[in-house]
Amino acid sequence: MTELLLKNARIVLEDEIVEGSVLIRDGLIVDIGGNTAVTAGDDMEGDYVIPGLVELHTDHLEGHYAPRPKVRWNPYAAVQAHDAQICASGITTVLDALRIGMDDEQDMRSEDMILLADAINDGCRSNRLRADHYLHLRCEVSAPDCHEGFVAFDDYDRVRLVSLMDHAPGQRQFARMEAYSTYYQGKLKMSDTVFRAFCERRIAESEANSNRHRIILSEACRKRGIVLASHDDATLQHVDEAIEQGIEVAEFPTTFEAAKASKEAGLAVLMGAPNVVRGSSHSGNVAASELARHGLLDILSSDYIPFSLIQSAFCLGDMVEGITLPQAIRMVSTNPAKSSGLDDRGAISVGKRGDLVRVAVDHQIPIVRTVWREGRRVV
Numbered sequence: 429m430t431e432l433l434l435k436n437a438r439i440v441l442e443d444e445i446v447e448g449s450v451l452i453r454d455g456l457i458v459d460i461g462g463n464t465a466v467t468a469g470d471d472m473e474g475d476y477v478i479p480g481l482v483e484l485h486t487d488h489l490e491g492h493y494a495p496r497p498k499v500r501w502n503p504y505a506a507v508q509a510h511d512a513q514i515c516a517s518g519i520t521t522v523l524d525a526l527r528i529g530m531d532d533e534q535d536m537r538s539e540d541m542i543l544l545a546d547a548i549n550d551g552c553r554s555n556r557l558r559a560d561h562y563l564h565l566r567c568e569v570s571a572p573d574c575h576e577g578f579v580a581f582d583d584y585d586r587v588r589l590v591s592l593m594d595h596a597p598g599q600r601q602f603a604r605m606e607a608y609s610t611y612y613q614g615k616l617k618m619s620d621t622v623f624r625a626f627c628e629r630r631i632a633e634s635e636a637n638s639n640r641h642r643i644i645l646s647e648a649c650r651k652r653g654i655v656l657a658s659h660d661d662a663t664l665q666h667v668d669e670a671i672e673q674g675i676e677v678a679e680f681p682t683t684f685e686a687a688k689a690s691k692e693a694g695l696a697v698l699m700g701a702p703n704v705v706r707g708s709s710h711s712g713n714v715a716a717s718e719l720a721r722h723g724l725l726d727i728l729s730s731d732y733i734p735f736s737l738i739q740s741a742f743c744l745g746d747m748v749e750g751i752t753l754p755q756a757i758r759m760v761s762t763n764p765a766k767s768s769g770l771d772d773r774g775a776i777s778v779g780k781r782g783d784l785v786r787v788a789v790d791h792q793i794p795i796v797r798t799v800w801r802e803g804r805r806v807v
Contacts, residue, residue, distance in 0.1 A: 430454055432782065432803045433469030437477040440757050442775050450477060452782035455802035460776065472786055475797060479761040479776050480520025480783030481737050484589060484698065484768060485564060485657075485679060485729040487525045488514070490536070493544060497535050503547040507561075511551070515558035515807050517734040518796045520783040521765070521773060523564035523589050524548060528578050529571030529641075531630075538577045545584055552586070558799070558806035560783075562768075564589040566659075569641035570596050570634035578645055588768050590649050591657040591679055592642050596634035597627045646673040655768055657698070661686040667693060677727070677767050682713035687724045696767045698727040701740035701760075704747070705733075716740075720748045727767060728759045738787070742794040 435449040439460060449469060451459040492506035514522050526541040551557040563586045567574055581587055618626060649656050657677035658670035667689040670678065678690035679698045687697050699716035703709050707717065719725040728744075730737040737760050744756040758775075765774025773781040782803035788795045799807035 430803060432800065434472055434477055434784070434786075435469040436474060437472035437786075438474060439776055440476055440478040440754055442758060442762055442777070443754055445476075445754060450776060450784065452784075452800070452803035455782055455804075457776060457778055457780050457782050460778065476787040476789070477776070478518070478757050478785050478787055479774055479780075480785055480799065480801065481518045481741075481760045482764040482768070482770065482774050483514070483519045483522040483730055483734075483737060483760075484677070484727065484764045485525055485566075485591070485731060486514075486522060486734065487527070487566070488730070488732060488734055489524050489544060490527075491732075493540065494535060500540070503543045504550070507544065507547045507551050508556070511557045511559055511561070514734050515799055515801075516796060517730070518738040518785040518787065518794075518799060519559055519730070519734060520785070520799065520801045520806075521560045521562070521770060523562045523768065525564040525566045525591075527566045527568065528581075529568030529574035530577070531568075531571065538573065538580060541577070542580060545581065545586075549584070549586060558801065560801065562586045562588045564591065566591050566593055567641070567645055568593050568595065569638045569645070570594045570630065572633060572637055574637065574641045575644055578648070587652075587654055588770075589655045589657060589677070590645060591659045591677075592645060592673070592675075593659040594634055594638050595660075596630045596638075642669070642673055646675075650674055658690075658695075661690065664689050667695075670695065679729075680713075681719075682709075684714050684718065684722075684724075687714065687719050688722075691724045691726075696726040696763060697724055698729055698764075698767075699725055700731040701728045701736035702731055702733050704728065704740035704744055705736050707747070717744070717747045720744060720751055726759065727764045729764075738785075738794050738796065742787075742789065743792065746792075 432452040439446050448462040489510040492509045493501050548561050552561055569592050656675045657679045658675045659679045660682050661667055662682045667686055671693050677698055678695045681687040691697050703716040728740050741756040741760045745751045745753055762774040773783050784800045786798040788797055
């Protein structure tokens with residue numbers, strides 16, 4: 429039997445903050461006490477203790493594997509580096525997003541995604557990783573090879589989430605062509621002539637492939653019990669399509685209208701934590717804080733900056749009147765855990781996993797001091 433007692437802590441529960449202690453036995457929370465006079469245990473010195481964060485959408489791993497164009501890092505080393513940064517940001521459960529469906533201009537190939545998935549699986553089997561890792565397949569349904577790439581993951585049981593994306597110009601995230609030009613033309617360094625041809629091809633591929641891939645993949649996910657997410661919904665029609673496809677999570681709705689319709693339909697609305705920290709979307713779409721202000725925000729995701737997840741939770745209450753710290757912490761722990769079917773974690777509650785984070789706050793920035801996964805210190 430192993431025990432861990434954390435005392436003299438400000439414990440962030442689902443609906444309140446209490447001062448006292450948390451007892452973990454054999455990896456599970458067995459007691460939450462209000463006795464601040466406990467003499468044994470690890471002294472938290474009045475710091476916050478929050479649930480380990482649950483991350484549903486981050487493509488941060490790709491930056492470690494392909495840090496420069498045409499450069500490939502050892503996939504096992506890339507996963508280790510990614511894992512260390514994730515966990516040091518307070519994330520104890522992560523769904524690593526791997527892209528499915530490739531563009532000719534992209535530096536990545538489907539084979540790269542398999543290499544990364546294998547490295548993640550091996551790290552989990554070998555108990556070499558600090559955080560608990562699962563897979564999230566980001567499926568570009570407009571790409572001709574999307575279904576082929578998806579089928580390659582049929583035997584990967586760590587797939588818990590599939591998002592159906594279409595980044596063709598002129599719609600969803602890139603309804604404004606200037607936003608598409610800024611992102612893609614600048615990123616890929618295309619001339620105007622090459623960029624126009626690129627846009628025409630992407631639009632044609634979307635028209636040819638998106639609908640059939642959405643139908644095929646949504647049916648496959650239903651059979652496998654994989655949670656489905658929509659991506660960048662902008663209109664009521666997009667939301668209606670998502671409902672028809674069995675979508676449970678609305679990732680990054682780009683308009684207030686789409687977020688409101690998704691919420692009313694029972695979908696969990698997910699937005700980017702960098703959107704909260706920056707105060708706006710990098711693409712000029714609806715601000716996450718605006719959705720929070722109207723009760724339309726359920727889940728936050730670090731997207732491309734791991735530390736933004738915990739940072740957004742601690743700053744959201746300062747940005748939106750009426751949002752408490754427990755409410756904000758639910759958006760990065762309880763809610764994503766429930767939405768991905770991981771009901772054994774995501775809250776400081778008796779019977780839940782002992783995934784905990786000790787946090788101090790300095791200069792309005794949360795400082796991750798210690799992280800425990802199932803009662804074992806990992807940071």
